[in-house]
Amino acid sequence: MSVTIDRDNCIGCENCVSICPVGALYMVDGKADVKEDDCINCGACISECPVNVISLGDSVEDSKTEEVLGANTGKEKDLWVFAETDNGEPIQVVYELLAETAILAKKSGQRCGAVLLTKDAGNVPQKLIAAGADVVYVVTGQEYAFYNTDCYTNAFCELIKKYQPSAILVGATVDGRDLGPRIAARMNTGLCADCTALDIEGKIVYWTRPALGGNILATILCEERSPQMGTVRPKVFKPAVPDMERTGEIVVFEIQNKVENRGELLRNDPVVETSAMKIDEAEMICSGGRGLGCQDNFKMLENLAQLLGGAVGGSRAVVDEGWIDHPHQVGQSGKTVTPKIYFAFGISGSVQHLAGMSKSDIIIAINKDENAPIFEHAHYGIVGDALVVLPKLIEKIRAIKES
Amino acid sequence: MNIIVCVKQVPDTAEIKIDPVTNTLIRDGVQSIMNPYDKYALEMALELKDSMGAKVTVLTMGPPQAMAILKDSIAMGADDVALISDRAFAGSDTLATSQAMVAAVKKVGDFDLILCGKQAIDGDTAQVGPEMAEHLHLPQVTGATKIVIEDGRVLVDRDNETTVQTIAIPLPALVTVARSEKEPRFASIKGKMKARKMEIPTWSAADMNLDVNIIGLKWSPTKVAKVFTPPAPEIISEIFHEEDLQVAVDKLVEKLLAAKIIVR
Numbered sequence: 012m013s014v015t016i017d018r019d020n021c022i023g024c025e026n027c028v029s030i031c032p033v034g035a036l037y038m039v040d041g042k043a044d045v046k047e048d049d050c051i052n053c054g055a056c057i058s059e060c061p062v063n064v065i066s067l068g069d070s071v072e073d074s075k076t077e078e079v080l081g082a083n084t085g086k087e088k089d090l091w092v093f094a095e096t097d098n099g100e101p102i103q104v105v106y107e108l109l110a111e112t113a114i115l116a117k118k119s120g121q122r123c124g125a126v127l128l129t130k131d132a133g134n135v136p137q138k139l140i141a142a143g144a145d146v147v148y149v150v151t152g153q154e155y156a157f158y159n160t161d162c163y164t165n166a167f168c169e170l171i172k173k174y175q176p177s178a179i180l181v182g183a184t185v186d187g188r189d190l191g192p193r194i195a196a197r198m199n200t201g202l203c204a205d206c207t208a209l210d211i212e213g214k215i216v217y218w219t220r221p222a223l224g225g226n227i228l229a230t231i232l233c234e235e236r237s238p239q240m241g242t243v244r245p246k247v248f249k250p251a252v253p254d255m256e257r258t259g260e261i262v263v264f265e266i267q268n269k270v271e272n273r274g275e276l277l278r279n280d281p282v283v284e285t286s287a288m289k290i291d292e293a294e295m296i297c298s299g300g301r302g303l304g305c306q307d308n309f310k311m312l313e314n315l316a317q318l319l320g321g322a323v324g325g326s327r328a329v330v331d332e333g334w335i336d337h338p339h340q341v342g343q344s345g346k347t348v349t350p351k352i353y354f355a356f357g358i359s360g361s362v363q364h365l366a367g368m369s370k371s372d373i374i375i376a377i378n379k380d381e382n383a384p385i386f387e388h389a390h391y392g393i394v395g396d397a398l399v400v401l402p403k404l405i406e407k408i409r410a411i412k413e414s
Numbered sequence: 415m416n417i418i419v420c421v422k423q424v425p426d427t428a429e430i431k432i433d434p435v436t437n438t439l440i441r442d443g444v445q446s447i448m449n450p451y452d453k454y455a456l457e458m459a460l461e462l463k464d465s466m467g468a469k470v471t472v473l474t475m476g477p478p479q480a481m482a483i484l485k486d487s488i489a490m491g492a493d494d495v496a497l498i499s500d501r502a503f504a505g506s507d508t509l510a511t512s513q514a515m516v517a518a519v520k521k522v523g524d525f526d527l528i529l530c531g532k533q534a535i536d537g538d539t540a541q542v543g544p545e546m547a548e549h550l551h552l553p554q555v556t557g558a559t560k561i562v563i564e565d566g567r568v569l570v571d572r573d574n575e576t577t578v579q580t581i582a583i584p585l586p587a588l589v590t591v592a593r594s595e596k597e598p599r600f601a602s603i604k605g606k607m608k609a610r611k612m613e614i615p616t617w618s619a620a621d622m623n624l625d626v627n628i629i630g631l632k633w634s635p636t637k638v639a640k641v642f643t644p645p646a647p648e649i650i651s652e653i654f655h656e657e658d659l660q661v662a663v664d665k666l667v668e669k670l671l672a673a674k675i676i677v678r
Contacts, residue, residue, distance in 0.1 A: 201635030
């Protein structure tokens with residue numbers, strides 16, 4: 012699928028060539044042309060063209076929409092958050108999503124709902140209300156003690172059919188990303204994966220997410236089907252301060268058509284936690300990249316981290332080299348971290364790495380290449396060999412701490 | 415045992431760079447590869463074939479050049495392949511893609527297990543596998559790190575957020591794969607020869623009895639409204655560039671102390 016260009020009327024201004032995010036437009040004989048295989052039909056060029064000679068490859072008309080399962084009727088109302096639990100307690104991302112969803116709900120004149128599937132609700136509904144929910148739908152039963160695809164999908168879809176929310180937000184956790192597509196497929200609706208920014212206009216949610224390894228961002232809409240759905244990356248939004256005075260409605264719901272869980276959970280062992288695994292909670296992280304040269308030099312990083320009371324992280328390159336284990340990896344294919352202070356030693360700052368740490372409050376970069384992309388994101392930095400700087404820095408800080 | 419493996423051809427996203435002047439993607443010289451997670455899924459299927467005997471069929475949806483990864487699959491040891499390719503599929507989102515893939519699975523017919531990579535590294539959605547499982551009413555486990563077939567069930571190890579799990583589901587089933595125990599094997603000489611000679615079948619929408627009105631961009635619930643490169647952050651930064659690195663360290667620490675980033 013690609014855009015089409017009316018070359019006869021092209022004036023050769025090249026505006027479209029420079030806006031194209033995938034480099035699919037180019038000039039031939041002073042006029043724009045499109046590489047059909049590269050074009051992703053995003054339409055970014057269309058608004059740039061001063062003479063309106065570019066059009067989408069396929070006109071999007073949906074005369075059949077009314078007959079479609081999941082078609083948006085316009086009556087759907089409210090934004091829901093899946094209140095994923097661990098041992099009966101909502102996980103962190105639930106509070107993050109409730110805070111953001113409450114904002115979107117207020118802006119669009121809807122309510123912020125939370126869906127709680129659990130063995131025993133306890134005081135969790137009150138906690139969800141304190142965190143921003145206006146209404147909590149509670150389904151209880153032994154079959155919800157642990158997440159399982161079958162019972163969770165079934166219960167969620169029954170709630171959707173009964174109460175018809177306009178949008179559903181699910182944390183992009185391991186289980187959230189198991190559940191989301193299952194619900195979307197059953198409801199015949201769209202799901203936007205792993206979003207990092209949200210907005211709303213009318214009742215239409217603007218889901219923004221990284222693609223191509225974080226190289227580009229795409230804003231996705233689901234205007235014709237319902238509910239609109241998205242999974243949202245943890246650590247993107249900040250939870251609200253709980254307000255125990257807040258009031259809300261609690262709806263206890265009985266599932267009419269129960270299903271059997273076809274899966275049997277044979278083992279569910281806690282991962283042995285090392286201090287390093289805590290990097291997603293640490294307020295201070297010292298990360299190393301290929302610039303540290305070898306595995307032994309990570310000991311210096313550990314020394315600095317210890318001195319400052321932080322954790323040790325690494326780039327994908329050093330994890331691939333085996334210098335440090337995967338739980339320490341920061342970036343697109345590792346962990347997203349938001350510490351107060353992030354030290355990057357010998358890390359050049361690929362887009363994949365930046366995707367995992369650029370939201371840190373203060374970034375301090377040490378790299379011998381003054382053109383390394385990490386410096387564009389750094390608040391402080393030193394241009395120089397990380398292996399020379401690191402021991403000097405440790406010595407200096409130790410002297411200060413001991414003085 | 416019949417295993418279907420679903421694979422996707424993707425650009426090697428680790429190789430993509432941004433042109434600092436035009437702020438657009440530099441795609442020249444970026445290789446197309448088999449999505450790494452799909453390759454782990456194929457390796458898992460081939461290990462089952464080695465240990466208990468299985469017919470491994472590999473399916474991909476994409477443009478004609480995606481045939482390359484089907485040839486790679488044959489060279490690694492797959493028995494059969496098909497390319498699902500039709501201009502009408504262009505612009506498909508995950509839901510529309512899952513529907514086309516399900517039509518292809520139905521055309522293959524008999525299967526006990528479908529394996530997919532847990533996600534593709536270009537879109538990173540992790541959705542097509544579970545959506546296929548839903549359309550086929552199959553039990554699923556996502557993010558497998560090990561699978562064992564036992565008494566008509568598949569036992570799947572997976573990493574959850576804070577736990578390691580083993581989940582058993584009855585066959586037929588769909589499992590998405592995070593990694594294989596062994597690194598994916600290299601192509602054998604014999605496999606490469608077989609791949610070279612093999613005619614790769616291409617299935618169009620019509621070949622799979624799909625109505626062209628309910629596929630592709632038009633039938634996809636999600637639409638891309640805007641694509642943009644991430645805005646450069648506006649940061650006032652102090653980068654020390656000194657001949658003597660001790661001087662740079664001293665200056666940095668002084669700043670960090672003043673900003674209370676380091677406390678005495």
